[in-house]
Amino acid sequence: MADTHTKTSSLAESFAKRSPSERERAWEKNTLAPTLAKSPERQAEFTTISGHRIERLYTPADLPNWNPDADLGQPGEPPYTRGIHATMHRGRLWTMRQFAGFGTAEDTNERFRYLLAQGQSGLSTAFDLPTLMGYDSDHPLSEGEVGKCGVAISSLADMEVLFDQIPLSNVTTSMTINSPAAVIWAMYLAVAEKQGADLSKISGTLQNDILKEYIAQKEYIYPPEPSMRLVIDTFEFGAKHTPKFNTISISGYHIREAGSTAIQELAFTLRDGMEYVEWGLRRGLEIDEFAPQLSFFFNAHSDFFEEIAKYRAARRIWYKAMTERYGAKSARSYALRFHTQTAGCSLTAQQPYNNVVRTALQALAAVLGGTQSLHTNSLDEAWALPTEFAATIALRTQQIIAHETGVASTVDPLGGSYFVETLTNEVERGAWDYIKKIDSLGGMVAAIERGFPQREIAEASYRYQRELDNKEKLMVGVNAFVSEEKPLDILQIDETVAHRQAARLKKLRAERSNDDVVRRLSALRTASKTRDNLMPFILDAVKSYATLGEICDALRDTFGTYEEVAIT
Amino acid sequence: MPEKKIRVLIAKPGLDGHDRGAKVIARALRDAGMEVIYTGLRQTPEMIASAAVQEDVDVIGLSILSGAHNTICPQLMKLLKEKGMDDVTVLVGGIIPETDIAPLKAAGIAQIFLPGTSTQDIVDFIHQRTAQPS
Numbered sequence: 001m002a003d004t005h006t007k008t009s010s011l012a013e014s015f016a017k018r019s020p021s022e023r024e025r026a027w028e029k030n031t032l033a034p035t036l037a038k039s040p041e042r043q044a045e046f047t048t049i050s051g052h053r054i055e056r057l058y059t060p061a062d063l064p065n066w067n068p069d070a071d072l073g074q075p076g077e078p079p080y081t082r083g084i085h086a087t088m089h090r091g092r093l094w095t096m097r098q099f100a101g102f103g104t105a106e107d108t109n110e111r112f113r114y115l116l117a118q119g120q121s122g123l124s125t126a127f128d129l130p131t132l133m134g135y136d137s138d139h140p141l142s143e144g145e146v147g148k149c150g151v152a153i154s155s156l157a158d159m160e161v162l163f164d165q166i167p168l169s170n171v172t173t174s175m176t177i178n179s180p181a182a183v184i185w186a187m188y189l190a191v192a193e194k195q196g197a198d199l200s201k202i203s204g205t206l207q208n209d210i211l212k213e214y215i216a217q218k219e220y221i222y223p224p225e226p227s228m229r230l231v232i233d234t235f236e237f238g239a240k241h242t243p244k245f246n247t248i249s250i251s252g253y254h255i256r257e258a259g260s261t262a263i264q265e266l267a268f269t270l271r272d273g274m275e276y277v278e279w280g281l282r283r284g285l286e287i288d289e290f291a292p293q294l295s296f297f298f299n300a301h302s303d304f305f306e307e308i309a310k311y312r313a314a315r316r317i318w319y320k321a322m323t324e325r326y327g328a329k330s331a332r333s334y335a336l337r338f339h340t341q342t343a344g345c346s347l348t349a350q351q352p353y354n355n356v357v358r359t360a361l362q363a364l365a366a367v368l369g370g371t372q373s374l375h376t377n378s379l380d381e382a383w384a385l386p387t388e389f390a391a392t393i394a395l396r397t398q399q400i401i402a403h404e405t406g407v408a409s410t411v412d413p414l415g416g417s418y419f420v421e422t423l424t425n426e427v428e429r430g431a432w433d434y435i436k437k438i439d440s441l442g443g444m445v446a447a448i449e450r451g452f453p454q455r456e457i458a459e460a461s462y463r464y465q466r467e468l469d470n471k472e473k474l475m476v477g478v479n480a481f482v483s484e485e486k487p488l489d490i491l492q493i494d495e496t497v498a499h500r501q502a503a504r505l506k507k508l509r510a511e512r513s514n515d516d517v518v519r520r521l522s523a524l525r526t527a528s529k530t531r532d533n534l535m536p537f538i539l540d541a542v543k544s545y546a547t548l549g550e551i552c553d554a555l556r557d558t559f560g561t562y563e564e565v566a567i568t
Numbered sequence: 569m570p571e572k573k574i575r576v577l578i579a580k581p582g583l584d585g586h587d588r589g590a591k592v593i594a595r596a597l598r599d600a601g602m603e604v605i606y607t608g609l610r611q612t613p614e615m616i617a618s619a620a621v622q623e624d625v626d627v628i629g630l631s632i633l634s635g636a637h638n639t640i641c642p643q644l645m646k647l648l649k650e651k652g653m654d655d656v657t658v659l660v661g662g663i664i665p666e667t668d669i670a671p672l673k674a675a676g677i678a679q680i681f682l683p684g685t686s687t688q689d690i691v692d693f694i695h696q697r698t699a700q701p702s
Contacts, residue, residue, distance in 0.1 A: 129583035129634055141612070144639025145583050218585025218609055259588050345588075349683045382683045384635070384665050458591055465592045469686045478684040487666045493635060566587075566608040568578075568594040 020061040032056075049303040049473065050261035051463065052426070058418035066421060071316075075411045078323075080315035081424065082412035083370035084335040089408035093121075094366075095373035096398045097174060097339065101126030101150035102385050103497045105161035108151040112166060114388065120395055122204075123166070124174040124375060126150030127184070132219045134180040134552030137501035147497035149385070150176075154501065155547045157508050159187040160194070169197035173204040174249070174339070174373075179221040181208035182230050182535060183551050186542040189242070205246035205295055205339070208234055211272040212251045214448045216258035216457065218564065221552060224445045226559035230534065231276065232283045235290045237535035246295040248276060249339060255453075256299035257345045259461020262310045263427055265299060267434030268444075268453050270317050274435070275444040277326055287326050291333035300362040300374075301343040307362070308414060309423035311369030314338065316428055317435075340366035341375040349382040351477035352488055360397045367401055368414055374398055384490040454567050505547065512545040520544045521554045528558040574698050575625040579607040579616045581644070582636045589661055590631035596687035597629075602694070613640060617647035620656060626698050629690075632662040637672065645676040657697050661685070 020028070046054045055062075073079055076086035085091060098115055100123075101108045112123055127150040130142035136154040137146045146152045153159055163173075168191065177184040185206050192202050210227040213220045220227065231248065238247035252269035260268070273294060280290050298314065300307055315336045322334035342362040347355045356379050363376050376394040378386030386394070402408055414420045434456075441447040448454070467473040474480040524537040534555075541551050578594045580587055587609060598604045605623050607616065620628055628648075632640060637660060648656060660672065661681040669680050679693055 129636075133583045135583075141583060141610075144636035145634055148635035149584070213585070218587060219583075220585075257586075257588070259592075347683075383663065458595075461588055462592055462595050465596070465687060469688055475684070479686065490665055492665075492667075564608070566591075566606055568591050568598075568604070568606045 017064075018061040019064070020059065024059055024061060048262070048306040049301060049464070050263065050306060050460070052261070052263070052306060052430075058422050060418065062418055062422040063425075066425070068416070071425075072415055072421070078331075078334070079319045080335055081312050082415050084315065084337060084372075086411075088370060088411040089367065089402075090411065093402050093408060094371050094398075095122045095172070096120050096395060096402075097122040097124045097373045097375055098391060098395055099124040099126050099174075099176065099341065099375045100391065101128070102491070103147040103151065103493055104500055105151055105153065105158045107147070107494075107497075109162050109164050109166070111388070111391075112162075115391070115395065116166070116171070118392060118395055119399065122172045122174065122373065125162070125176060127175075127177055128152045129219075130154075131184070131548060132177065132179070134183070134221050134548060134556075136505055136547045136549035137498060138505050139549055142498070144498075146501055148493050152497065152501050153184065153187070154505055154549065155508055155545050156187045156190055156542050157504065157545060159184075159191050163188075163191050163195075167197070168192040168195055168202055174207070175204070176207045178207055178210055178213050178217075178219060179227065180548060180552050181206050182234050182538050183542065183548055185234060186535065186539040187548075189539065190543050199242050201244060202242060203244040203246075205249045206234065207251060207297070208248040209251045209272065209297075211275060211444055211448065212254050212269070214562075214564070215255055215268060215272075215453045216260075217254040220562050222555065222559040223562045224448065226555070227562075228276075228279050228445070230555075232279050232285075233533045233535050235276075235280050235293065236283065236285060236533055238293050239285065239290045243293070245293065246337075247290070247293045249295050249297045250276065251297040253297050253299045253341050255457065256301060256343065258457050259345075259464060260457045261460045262301065262303070262306050263430035264434065264453070264456055264460060266310050266314055266317070266427060267431035267438075269296065269298070270314065270321065270431065271435045271438045271444050273318065274321055274325065277322075278443065281326065287322075287328050288330040288333050291322065291326075291328055292330060294333075295372075296336055296338035298338055298340050298366075298371075299343050300340045300366040300369075302346050302358060302362060304361060304365050305420060305423055306427070307365040308369045309420060309427045311338070311340075311366070311371065312420070312424045313428035313431060315370070316424075317431055321435075337372045339373040339375070340369075340371040342366070342377045344377055344381060347377060347379075347382045348475060348477050351483065351485055352379050352382065354477055355379040355382070356393055356397065359394065360401070363397060364401055364405075364407065367407055368412075370412065380488050380490050383488060385493070387489065387491045451565065451567050454564075458567055508545055508547070516544045517541070517546045517550070521546055521550060524551065525554045525557060528555055573601065573603040574627065574694060575603045575605070575623060576627040576629060576694070577605050577607065577616070577620050577623055577625040578629045578631070579611050579619070580609050580631050581611050581613065581616060581640045582632060582634050583610060584632070584634040584636075585609055586633050587631070589633070590629075593629060593631070593661060593687065593690065597691065597694070600691040613643040613647055616644055617651055617653070620648065620653055621651050625656060627657045627659065627694055629659045629661065632660060632664070635663070637662070637664055638668060641672055641677055642675045657694070659690070659693070661690075
């Protein structure tokens with residue numbers, strides 16, 4: 001498959017076809033040539049962090065067939081290159097949504113309330129690995145992992161504590177949970193109901209993107225088929241009961257963190273989105289009934305313009321795919337909304353204060369690319385989960401961009417730049433090549449089973465590592481400008497978290513009606529063997545305080561588990 | 569006579585699935601002429617120790633980003649000792665707070681490689697280590 005490197009040849013061809021104006025040709029002869037003769041450029045070739053070739057200068061000659069009305073359009077109108085709202089950040093700033101979670105539900109509840117008090121506008125929950133893998137905190141495989149990478153949630157009782165004194169009718173919450181997403185979402189809905197919130201009005205986002213788990217992050221439980229069924233169950237349930245809740249956040253973030261190029265991130269994510277749409281349609285759902293609840297999540301990496309081009313191209317591709325492939329009629333279905341997180345993999349353990357600068361620049365790219373919400377990483381995350389001090393700087397970084405730089409004062413300030421428009425076109429073209437390749441493999445599930453996206457990412461990731469090792473690409477403080485420094489004060493996760501969680505689970509199992517739990521789990525198990533939507537059964541089980549592990553085990557009984565064939 | 573290849577087991581213990589580092593290292597060591605066996609994801613210390621014995625490896629490389637290193641590493645070292653594999657070199661790569669480095673080394677981990685390490689440094693370390701007379 002042609003990736004960005006082999007693509008340079010076709011790009012070179014397209015540049016060969018450029019027909020520069022007479023003035024440009026005169027400039028090349030009279031000004032450029034003598035300059036190059038006197039002082040050659042720093043490198044023979046300039047490429048993005050993804051290996052995409054960048055030319056010396058972009059002029060109208062690079063956009064020969066470009067039509068501003070058709071290709072750029074107006075903000076809030078197809079093809080949405082300039083953004084999905086007419087006024088973009090002039091009308092409403094992006095949601096500042098910092099991902100947080102560690103220790104017990106009490107610990108994270110405290111951090112949530114702190115962040116809201118600091119002016120954060122939405123919540124985003126990080127769950128620990130046992131939760132992500134559908135194990136209770138007291139499961140043998142959870143040993144050493146409880147509360148480490150996020151908050152430990154084993155039952156509705158934990159979820160009640162997590163959102164204590166946080167009114168779910170007013171605050172939007174994002175939950176980074178995938179394989180057990182239906183269960184965690186059911187717990188969230190149960191808490192919202194208990195608080196007296198109207199489910200038809202609550203809003204938030206469930207990550208629920210299992211395809212990128214097989215591709216990149218690898219936190220899967222069940223095989224693809226039953227996993228996709230659970231996802232479509234949440235679409236169907238959400239369309240009916242929680243129309244304002246994003247039932248999925250189709251994520252390129254993790255694909256990029258796994259080492260993909262920008263074009264691969266874009267292509268695999270959007271093709272994942274198309275796969276979900278196709279499975280929803282096959283279930284018999286109407287496109288405009290569930291597509292408005294699909295949202296996206298992209299990475300903001302360090303190559304500034306490549307990232308901006310990626311977001312602009314994303315909107316254009318999604319608009320075309322939704323209207324041309326799936327016949328979407330509602331703007332709410334074909335206007336791509338996305339969250340962005342700055343690139344965790346770009347953070348360095350060395351000279352960690354430099355990470356504030358990296359994050360600020362990445363966040364700026366996301367804002368200029370028209371993001372709807374944003375998480376900025378903390379400076380200490382190559383060492384540990386962030387301290388409150390580091391998390392506050394990360395939030396302040398967004399507030400500075402929003403209120404001091406002026407970049408939010410106009411819509412798509414880079415629109416019409418010869419460079420940005422050309423790069424947007426090239427990124428779009430590269431992504432379509434991949435999308436069509438995946439179509440030809442029989443769709444994303446089939447492509448994953450053949451290891452196609454996994455292999456492409458592994459190649460790109462290894463190539464980048466080689467470039468770092470050979471100093472063809474530089475990282476300040478890592479392979480250039482190295483200096484000695486003092487260690488940081490980092491967040492230590494209390495080792496008693498696991499014991500406290502285990503004690504809480506023991507108490508829960510003793511106090512709840514176990515007959516009720518057994519009955520509801522058995523109803524879920526029976527339903528899992530039919531084609532019924534499982535959400536009502538999961539909700540029922542959750543409300544009896546059946547644990548996450550018990551519910552996931554019931555489904556493991558029917559669905560089995562998935563093991564990948566590792567590609568190295 | 570061809571020199572015996574250094575045998576390395578790259579393992580991903582714990583529940584974490586972030587395997588970018590493990591896969592890059594596996595490939596870099598292979599490119600450096602070593603025999604590399606990658607365990608795949610979610611290996612318990614028991615599974616890793618058994619694989620190390622079965623594959624008769626010289627080096628075990630653990631990739632841990634989840635914060636579970638203080639639980640996993642001592643367990644693995646104990647199992648290796650029980651299986652008579654005390655001479656195997658165990659390396660850890662990943663997100664490891666500075667304060668945990670000394671205790672991990674005291675538990676028998678030969679070296680800890682933090683984010684940003686060049687793959688050549690790891691190759692060099694393994695060569696140096698395996699060249700030493702046991």
